[in-house]
Amino acid sequence: MSNVRTRFAPSPTGGLHLGGVRTALFSYLYAKKHKGQFVLRIEDTDQNRYVEGAEQYIIDCLTWCGIAPDEGPHVEGGEHHPYRQSERKETYKQYAQQLVDAGHAYYAFDTQEELEAKRAEVKLHNEHGTFQYDSTNRLHLNNSLRLTSDEVAKLINEGVPYVIRIKMPENELITFQDMIRGEISNESSLVDDKVLLKADGMPTYHLAVVVDDYLMKITHAFRGEEWLPSAPVHIKLWEYLGWKNEMPQWAHLPLILKPDGNGKLSKRDGDRLGFPVFAMNWTDPKTNELATGFKELGFLPEAFINLLAMLGWSSGEEKELFSKEELIQLFSMDRVHKGGAKFDFEKAKWFNHEWIKHQSAELLLNDVKAILVKHHVEITSDEALCSIISLVKDRCTLLGDFYTQCVYFYESPKSIEIEAIQPKWNEDKKNFFVKIQSLFNDVSDWNMNEIETCFKHLATEMNIKVGELQLPFRVMLVGGKFGPGVFQIAEMIGKENTIARINTTLNLL
C-alpha cells in the first residue's frame, strides 16, 4: 500500500477554471499512478469571496471529469474531516499561537488603513518602491516585537484587533526542490512577514495549506506557478512548526495562458474569443450571469481531460490520444513542461472530434439521445439510433452536432436548401424525380443496393449523369449538402418518407 496522497484545494469562489481542473487532474493522475489517495479540500477562508453553491459545483465538475476525490467534504468516512477550512478555524489558531510562543511569529496591531497609508507614502517618494512588512521595518511598526509584553497583553485584553505574522529570518537562503523546476532559492530578507492569522481569526492561505497538508498527510503538493513566490514562506512554516521531515514534495505547474496576447487565461478571454473556460456551466448567483462550460458545449469528459493533460505535459512519444487509464500509467511530473502554454480552442475541438470518432455508438447513445430529446425528436429504437450514430459520428466535433446530423432520419427537413439545387435544375431532372417516385414505390426489398440500382438505372435510361442527380436527391432527403451516403439515408428513412420528401421538394422548385 502506497502512502502517496495528493490534494486539490480550490477556493469556492466561482466557476472551475481550466487551470484548476488541470491541477486537479495532475494531482489525481499522480495519486492514482502510485495507488494513493486524492483528496479535495475546500479553502474557504476568505469569507468575503465565498460563493454559495461553488463547492458542490466543484465536486460536480471533478465527478464529470472522472477524477472524483477519494476524500473530501462530500465523502463519508475519510480520516481527516472536516475538509472545509472554515470548519477548522480553531486548529489554525492553535498552531499560530504555537508559532508566536516559539518566537517565529508575532502579533501585529497595525490596521489595514495604517498599512495602506504606509504603502501610499512609499509610493509617493519612489514610484517603484514597495512597502514591505519585513525585518527592515518591523521594529518600527505596531507589533509585539516592538511593544512590551504588558502593552501587548493590554491591547489584546481590550479587544483591539490583531493579526499574527510570520517572522521571516534575515539573510538566509531558503531553498527547496520543485519536482518540475529543480532547485529554487529565495533570499529570506526579500520576502515579507506574511499574515498567518487574520483579524477575524481565520488563517490565510499560507498557514492553512501548511497545517492542512501536514494534518492530512499530504505527500505531494501540486499547485499553479503563481504560488512560487510565496513558497519560501511555506517552507519556513514547515520548518518552524517542526514538521520539516514530513514536508510534501512540491510541484508548481505552468500556467495556462490566453491564446492571443499574453497573460493568464481568464473567463473574460473565453467570452471575448468565444470559447468556454469553465468545466461546466456556471451561473453567478449574484449577477445571474451564465458562463457556458465545456460539458454543456458538447465536450466528452474523456476528451476534456485528454486535452488538459496535453497542455503542459507530453508522453514523449507521438501519441496524443490517451484514456484516463493510460494517463494514469504514463503520467510523470518530470515530463511536465516548465513554460506556460497558450490555450488553443481549435486543438481542443480536435481532441473532442477524435474522441467522438473513436467512441462506440453504444457509449455515445445516451448523450446523443439527450440532445435529440431536448429538441423533441421522438426516438423509438436505441438500436436504430446506434446505427445512425455510427453513420454520422465522423462528422461531429461537438455533441450538439449530432442534432443536425441525426434529425433528418426522424423528421422531414424543416427547411430545404433549394439554392443548392436550383442552378443546375432543369426539366429532365424534374422528370427524373417524378418518375423515380413510382419506381421507388415498386421496389419490394427497400435496401440501399436496390435503391441505388433503381436510381442509376433510370438515370442511364434518361441519359442523365447519376452524379448530377445525387446532390438534388440528397438535399431533398436531408435538407442540405451534408450527411452520409444518400442511398443509405433513403434506406433508413424508409420508402414512404423518401417518396414524400422528393415530392415535397419538387413542389418547391
Place this chain on the structure above:
RNA sequence: GCCGCGUUGGUCAAUCGGUUAAGACGCCUCCCUUUCACGGAGGAAUGACGAGUUCGACUCUCGUACGUGGUACCA
C-alpha cells in the same frame, strides 16, 4: 522598481552535446468522395539575441532582450 519563473514553427510539443530539429493542431495543394466529413499523399513554417565552454551546442555557463507570476488581513 524589486524578487521568482520561463523562452524550439502561428499554437501544443519531441530532442536531455553529434538528427536532414520528430509529431500534432491550424493553414495550403492533390487523391478519395459529384454532399459534408473520415481517410490517404504532399507543402509552407521553428531553436529570442550575444558571448563563452567544447572537436562539436537547441541542448551546459553567463549576459541581454522579451514574456509571465508575485510584491494584500485573495487564494
